[in-house]
Amino acid sequence: MSKPKPRPAHSPTTGVYKPDAIKDIAESLNITISDTVSSSLASDVEYRIQQVIQEAARFMRHGRRTTMTTSDIDNALRVLNIEPLYGHTPHNPTTFRRALPFPQSQNAGPVYFVEDEEIDFDRVIREEKITLPKGVTWTAHWLAVEGVQPLIPENPPAIPREVVPETGAVAAPDGVGLPNLAKNEQANLNGTLMLNTPAAANSKLTQQQQQQLVKQVLSRELQLYYARLTGSLLPPTNDFAKRTAALASLRSDAGLQALLPYLVRWVAEGVVSALKDGAQSETDGKSLEVLMDVVGALLENKTLFVEPYVRALHLLA
Template sequence: MSMLRPETLQVVAQSLGLDDLSPTCVQELLPEVELRVREVIQDALKFQRHSRRAQLDPTHINQALQARNLESLYGFTAPGAVKYRQCEERETLFFAEDEELELAEVLNAPLGQIPLQPMLNVHWLAVDGVQPLIPENESIEDDSTCHTSIKDEAFVNSVDRKPLVKHVLTEEMQLYYTKVTEAVKSDDFELQRAAFSSLARDPGIHQLLPYFSRFIYEEVKHSNHDLSLLFSLMRACRCLLVNQNLHVELYVSSEGYWPSSLLLAHPLPSNWLHQLIPAILTCVLGKQLCENPADDHWALRKYAAQLVAQICERYGETYANIQARVSKTYHKAITDPVSLDRGASPSLSPPALQDIVTLLYDAFGESLLPYIRPEQPTSMLDLCL
């Protein structure tokens, strides 16, 4: 016995334009229609259980119809219960109550806005840590322009203020930094070689670069004339320079105050470079690099001078003031009597001075020869000095 009434099937047939449906045909179609309805309801119950819903709703019915490649139901997914009214002519017939609308109001109503098509747009959030000023990025405003209307001191004092953290390192990065710095300062050759190899090749240590540059700066400043430690620090600096995955120029070109106690005994310009170059030039022009003057501190000075030359050659075109400032420092270390008395210039040995003079003579000797009087000295040293 079918659960569906013949009247239900006749109403559906009439809505489809089939008015002459015979009672015999209705009785034959009722079992088949009921079977299809049961299948759809069973599939809808499966969707209800998988979506963990407590009640079956029209959304599950539509999902079941879509799974069977059937058209979904329209107008039954609105929130709230659907109101049904009883037909006046037949008490057993119900229909959904719809709101009556005036056709003139519908025709005269303004058209809605056309929805925008989905699209993708690519822009830079930051380039080398600097946020570009483009409309897609939020403008960075001064905090002083932000005011609050709350004046109660008790409320203001009760608010927990957290410090701004601009650079957060993971535990793995912190552990790596600790191990590398300990290896640089240790006397274990194998441990140092492993640390230097990692600094020269590892592409994932870019976040630690400012910390390593600051570490080299502070350790050179407080080295206490430890020649082996200074050598290790210069090797670490060279490893950072040869690593192609690091942007060392961001820390080579930084301008700031260069403490006079770090390098020469006399004050240097206050707008000098303050990250890597001061530490390297300390090992070139420092007054005393080792406790025992008999130690080979010239090798350290030569090694550090090669690093300075490498920096000038690599970043001289990008930052034009690097070579000029380094040359000015060398010139002041050679010509300043105070530096000579306090031992800053012995970092340039006589062979090194001879090399500098030779380079100057090769560059400017031919252009200066026509202006030299016969009674003037013509030796290379006298000419250039």
């Protein structure tokens, strides 16, 4: 019986990525691995690198280029479902320095390392300190409380008390001032906004107290809106379309907060004038119906802050 021939011992195949590199990386992490494991890992790393380069070469050829770029590598990693490389390009290129050969291993190849920059502590101490900016933060503040802006740094400064209001401005009981209108529009406001105003023969003390009230001057647009609104609601106006449009505006308009005290006062005066004689005519009945519709429209407007006037509106209703 013939003896089997001994098989020749296969020398370990070595590729471009050496097993010694795997061992160096493992030793830097305080891990000890055998030669077989390091050889297997080296071959696997080499295969993965070749796979990435092949995919990147496809993108290079598709772009009709002869030079492979970093974008090709990023696209190849994305196709292979591998996490992309993070970082940024430094302003100064990295410099490598060749290490001295080791006397123990003369056959070892040259070793290069990144040269560290020498830092002068005296220069660092003398440099001006750069303070980092604060991060983005969010804060909340009261823009207005019941139509009055509070005196906080976030809001614009209030009008100084030394500033005298416009001549003929009317001060309402809640401290709201209304400037004069034109002659053809002043007649619509007389008898509605002049209620409870001081007479011309009041003492100086009463006038000084009224000047200290917080005054809010209505814009020209709000004055025209008020005049046309009140003129299109009550009789003798019989235009149903204008009345419907005015009530719809009261239900949905979000800019009526400044006019709210005047509208409440106007409704109160209209109810009092309609009921003061005792015997109501047909015109008084229609006026009361329109005024109740106005109260309902104001209550339906969700953008108005009507809490301070709820009691007055409840008594009217």
